[in-house]
Amino acid sequence: MSGSVRVRFAPSPTGHLHVGGARSALFNWLFARHHHGTYILRIEDTDRSRSTEEHTQALQEALLWLGLSWDEGPPTPGYRQTERLDIYREHAERLLAAGRAYRCRCTPETLEAQRREAEARKETFRYPGTCRNANVPASEPHALRLAIPHEGQIVIHDVVRGDVVVSHAELDDWILVRTDGTPTYNFCVVVDDVTMGITHVIRGNDHLSNTPKQLLCYEALGYPVPVFAHISMILAPDKTRLSKRHGATAVLAFRDLGFLPEAMVNYLARLGWSHGDQEIFTLDEMIEHFDLARVGAADAVFDREKLEWVNHQWIRRLPAERLARDLEPFLARAGLPPARDAAWLARVVESLRERARTLVEMAEQATFYFKAPAGYDPQATARFWKEHAKERYALLIKRLEAQEAMDPAALEGLYRFLAADLGLKLVDLAQLTRIALTGRTASPPIFEVVSILGRTETLARLKAAAAAAGSAR
RNA sequence: GGCCCCAUCGUCUAGAGGCCUAGGACACGGCCCUCUCAAGGCUGAAACACGGGUUCGAAUCCCGUUGGGGCCA
Numbered sequence: 001m002s003g004s005v006r007v008r009f010a011p012s013p014t015g016h017l018h019v020g021g022a023r024s025a026l027f028n029w030l031f032a033r034h035h036h037g038t039y040i041l042r043i044e045d046t047d048r049s050r051s052t053e054e055h056t057q058a059l060q061e062a063l064l065w066l067g068l069s070w071d072e073g074p075p076t077p078g079y080r081q082t083e084r085l086d087i088y089r090e091h092a093e094r095l096l097a098a099g100r101a102y103r104c105r106c107t108p109e110t111l112e113a114q115r116r117e118a119e120a121r122k123e124t125f126r127y128p129g130t131c132r133n134a135n136v137p138a139s140e141p142h143a144l145r146l147a148i149p150h151e152g153q154i155v156i157h158d159v160v161r162g163d164v165v166v167s168h169a170e171l172d173d174w175i176l177v178r179t180d181g182t183p184t185y186n187f188c189v190v191v192d193d194v195t196m197g198i199t200h201v202i203r204g205n206d207h208l209s210n211t212p213k214q215l216l217c218y219e220a221l222g223y224p225v226p227v228f229a230h231i232s233m234i235l236a237p238d239k240t241r242l243s244k245r246h247g248a249t250a251v252l253a254f255r256d257l258g259f260l261p262e263a264m265v266n267y268l269a270r271l272g273w274s275h276g277d278q279e280i281f282t283l284d285e286m287i288e289h290f291d292l293a294r295v296g297a298a299d300a301v302f303d304r305e306k307l308e309w310v311n312h313q314w315i316r317r318l319p320a321e322r323l324a325r326d327l328e329p330f331l332a333r334a335g336l337p338p339a340r341d342a343a344w345l346a347r348v349v350e351s352l353r354e355r356a357r358t359l360v361e362m363a364e365q366a367t368f369y370f371k372a373p374a375g376y377d378p379q380a381t382a383r384f385w386k387e388h389a390k391e392r393y394a395l396l397i398k399r400l401e402a403q404e405a406m407d408p409a410a411l412e413g414l415y416r417f418l419a420a421d422l423g424l425k426l427v428d429l430a431q432l433t434r435i436a437l438t439g440r441t442a443s444p445p446i447f448e449v450v451s452i453l454g455r456t457e458t459l460a461r462l463k464a465a466a467a468a469a470g471s472a473r
Numbered sequence: 474g475g476c477c478c479c480a481u482c483g484u485c486u487a488g489a490g491g492c493c494u495a496g497g498a499c500a501c502g503g504c505c506c507u508c509u510c511a512a513g514g515c516u517g518a519a520a521c522a523c524g525g526g527u528u529c530g531a532a533u534c535c536c537g538u539u540g541g542g543g544c545c546a
Contacts, residue, residue, distance in 0.1 A: 115546075124475045125546065161478070170476055170545095209477055209544030232479080232542095239541060267485090270498090274486055277497045296486080299542060303484050306499045316512085355511040365510095415508080430508035442510035 005037025006199045009063075009070075010189070012044045013055035016250035017062040019302060020204060020234045020242065023268040027231055028202045029068045030269070030290040040196060041073030043080040046188055056080075062251040066261050067283060072196075081188050088183040091191045091221065092144055092176055100220035101176055103136035104145045126172035144177040146217060154212050159229040159292045166212040174213050190214045194223040202229045202292070205299075229292050232272050232299045242302055254307075258330060258358030262318065263311035270310075271300040280313050308357040315353050315362070320346040323353065323362075330363035336370040347452050351444035365443075369452060372461050373439025376468065380441045384431050385469045392422070392432055393466035397459060406455055408447035415447070436465030 009025040011017065017025075032039035041063070045051035060074065073079045095101035111127070118125035127145070136142050149168050156164040176187040183191075189210075193201060208230045218225045236246040248254055254264055266281050273296070275281070275289040315323065324345040331339070339345035348369050349362070356362035395418065403414055415433075419426045430446045437449055437458065450458050 119474085119546085122474075164477070166477070204543090205478065206543050212477090230478080235542075237484080241542080270485065272485090274497095277487070279485090279498055298479055300486090301484055303499070306485065309499055312512095412508085419508095425508085427508050434509060440509090444510080446508060 004199065005032060005035040006040065006197050007032050007037065007202055008040040008042050008193070008196065008198055009068075010042040010044050010192070010203075011059055012047060012050075013052060013059055014047060014050040015055060016252060017059050018242070018249045019251065019254075019268060022062070022066060022251050022264070023234060023271060024202065024204055024231065025063060025068050026066070026265060026268055027229075027273075027290075027292075027295070030286055031200065031202060031292060032071075033287040034290045037199075038071045039068075040198075041070035041079065042192060042196070043074060044185075044188070046081045046182065046185065048082070058252065062255075065255055066251065066265055068265075081192065084188075084192065085183070087195060088177070088188055088191050092183065092187070095146070095176065095220055096144065098220070099147070101144050101146050102132055102134075102173075103138065103140075103142035104131040104173075104175075105134075105136045105140050105142050106130055127174075129173055132173065141179050143175050143179045145173040146176050146213075146220060148173055148216050154215050156208070156211050156215065156228055158208070159227060160232075160295050160297050161208070161230055164208065164211075168216075171212055171216070176217075186210055186213050187217065190217040190221070193226060194218065194221065198226050200227045200229065200292075202231065205230045205233050229295070231295055232297060234271060234302050235299050237301055237303070239299075239301065246302075247304070258360035258362070259307065259311050260314045260318065260326065260359070263307065263314040266314070267307045267310045271302070272296045272298075280310070280317075312357040315356055315359075320349045320353070323349045323359075327359050327362055327366075330359045331366065331370070334363045334367065336363070336367065339370075344452070351448045351452060355444070368438040368440075368443070368449075372457075372464065373437070376435055376439050376465070377441065380431075380435050380439075381469070384428075384435055384441075389432060389469040390466055392429065393436065393462055393469060395422075396429065396433065397462050397466065400450075400455065400459060400462070403455070406451050408445065408451050411447040411450050432465075433462070436462045 007028040009021075009028045011021055011025075029039050031037070041060070043056055043059075045056065056074070063069070077083055092101065096103070106127075114128065115125040131142075131145070132147060148171055151168060153165055153167045154171075156166070158164055174186065175184050177183050192198075211228060211230075215225060234242055236242045238246075242249050248257060251264065255261070262282070265283065265286075269281060269286050269290075270279065273290070273294060275294070278285075281289075321342065324339075324342060327345070327349060328339075339348070348366055352362050352365050356365055399414055399418055403410070405411075415429050416426055419429050431441060433450070434441060434443050434446050437443070437446070437453060443449055453461075
């Protein structure tokens with residue numbers, strides 16, 4: 001395979017891009033990049049009532065955030081179905097002229113009655129082909145139906161599922177164009193895919209059942225069929241369809257929850273795809289190793305815990321400067337004042353990255369760097385503010401005031417020396433300091449914290465704690 | 474309801490007939506490391522849905538059952 005590969009992601013702008021759609025986009029994108037092909041974004045907005053411009057924009061924003069940019073698509077005209085109505089009409093006319101489609105004047109009422117009769121007979125209703133040879137004149141209100149063969153079967157050659165065989169008898173003469181003149185979903189998809197030269201259709205397994213109908217349409221149009229790959233669905237932990245009821249499902253919601261695009265894409269790729277025992281992949285590594293033949297057929301459960309772990313891995317390996325930039329909106333949202341400067345914020349990030357699974361967590365954990373503790377954890381003070389607390393704080397203040405070097409190693413030396421001097425363990429002084437600086441008993445390494453906070457701020461907080469510890473007793 | 478798809482630890486997966494006393498990862502437990510929390514190292518518990526075949530031999534192939542999902546209605 002070479003540069004001739006053309007794939008597409010074709011979402012309907014009827015809602016936010018959810019994780020399932022994002023994974024379809026990702027697999028198409030990876031496949032295109034791996035084969036140096038073309039990745040197209042097509043907006044399937046024929047459902048005028050539910051499609052909105054807001055969703056169309058949000059969809060693109062989400063895709064771009066994930067890093068999945070498209071080679072062809074909006075804002076270039078011609079990639080929205082509503083801009084392609086002439087193309088559908090033209091193809092419908094061709095099918096009609098070729099005798100592969102016919103006008104049907106059956107009313108919804110008639111069809112509904114027939115459906116009920118079939119149901120009463122415990123049969124599955126299929127359009128009986130009433131108008132197939134009726135030569136309904138164009139002047140009458142009519143829908144357009146595809147004339148499909150009565151006998152035989154159709155087979156889908158699916159890269160992930162193998163051959164799927166469906167008997168023609170299971171299908172019926174489905175509607176290509178409704179009485180009101182609007183083309184149906186399945187018809188648009190086929191026309192779009194052929195006219196856009198799509199070579200591989202990679203989409204969710206929920207489309208597998210539509211594929212036989214579409215295949216018959218390709219055939220009627222006389223076009224070659226693309227290669228199909230129906231990838232598995234993403235399920236909720238209770239193995240039902242993923243929905244808002246299960247928490248966040250929209251890609252942009254995960255962004256706002258503090259997940260990184262690298263992590264999102266990495267996690268999504270590992271759902272149904274693997275490469276040995278490797279768990280963490282850069283986009284480049286995914287492009288290099290991605291292979292449709294190695295995509296699994298079984299549905300996958302979306303696991304927030306593992307996503308958080310992957311996110312943590314990315315928080316640990318991305319450059320601190322980059323994380324600092326991404327963190328800023330979360331700091332602002334937490335009501336914290338702006339950082340002194342980028343380099344300082346990078347140090348903050350550096351100290352926090354080992355323990356934050358999301359940027360929201362990181363912003364929360366960063367609070368004490370921006371403002372002195374509003375109070376002290378009662379459990380902490382009860383445990384550490386014993387009789388000697390005040391005098392130990394005083395000693396620490398005295399030593400720190402005399403301390404020149406404020407790098408973590410030097411500070412550790414100071415603390416160890418003082419602890420030995422007092423016959424204490426390092427932990428005793430460290431925890432007293434931690435409570436004073438952060439209000440809690442858990443934080444990044446305390447000498448890092450002191451170093452980042454600086455002498456002035458550290459001393460101020462130690463003095464405040466000394467006073468509080470004194471009055472607490 | 475009809476048709477289609479799927480089925481390895483709780484979850485994501487490796488496994489493409491003998492390499493399997495079924496491997497890795499998340500989560501969970503223990504130990505170690507340690508200024509706290511993390512991170513890390515070691516370690517433990519944890520799966521081939523069930524039943525028939527095929528084969529010298531099946532997690533791997535076939536059939537059925539069950540369960541889940543999807544499409545159409």
